[in-house]
Amino acid sequence: MKLYQRAIRFLCGITVVVFFSAATSHAETPGNSLVEESEVAEVRDATMRYYVALNSVLRGDLDPMDNVWSHRSDVTNLSTAGDRATSWNEVRSYYQNMGRQNLGGMVAPKDISVVALGPLGYSVCAEVGQTRTPEGPMATYNQRATNIFRLENGKWKLIHHHVDENAASVRNVR
Numbered sequence: 001m002k003l004y005q006r007a008i009r010f011l012c013g014i015t016v017v018v019f020f021s022a023a024t025s026h027a028e029t030p031g032n033s034l035v036e037e038s039e040v041a042e043v044r045d046a047t048m049r050y051y052v053a054l055n056s057v058l059r060g061d062l063d064p065m066d067n068v069w070s071h072r073s074d075v076t077n078l079s080t081a082g083d084r085a086t087s088w089n090e091v092r093s094y095y096q097n098m099g100r101q102n103l104g105g106m107v108a109p110k111d112i113s114v115v116a117l118g119p120l121g122y123s124v125c126a127e128v129g130q131t132r133t134p135e136g137p138m139a140t141y142n143q144r145a146t147n148i149f150r151l152e153n154g155k156w157k158l159i160h161h162h163v164d165e166n167a168a169s170v171r172n173v174r
Helices: 002-021 034-058 063-068 088-100
Strands: 076-078 106-117 120-132 138-152 155-164 171-173
Touching (some): 034 063, 034 088, 034 120, 076 088
Parallel strands (some): 076 155
Antiparallel strands (some): 106 120, 120 138, 138 171
């Protein structure tokens, strides 16, 4: 039954992404209404808050990440390591483990595209930066990321983060 529920969630997630992709009238294009432009700016700000929080986690501080994510049971996180977190408790645990490693370094979004449509919005970007690997050496990253947000009580909360590692762009730096 659990596999069936995951499959349904996955298909719903794909449907949302396809739906958003078709919603180009709400993307960052000239001529949008002020309300639409405001929503896009808010989702962009939520995206930036996620990366500020991620960098805090890299230094061992989890508090900002608690403020970025929705705490509902339907949130998901897919990492480059193949980890899959499927609830707020699992997502928080993932970042707690990352924070305990004190990897240091910094990750920043680059080339951000944003779409906002009603109570949902998303951003796609490249995550670029450098962090220490659990084995010790520094690694440079340039990977693709998707962030999906939901408007909850007037605030954009992250409900899904997915990073897709580009194996050719990760290299050890000594």
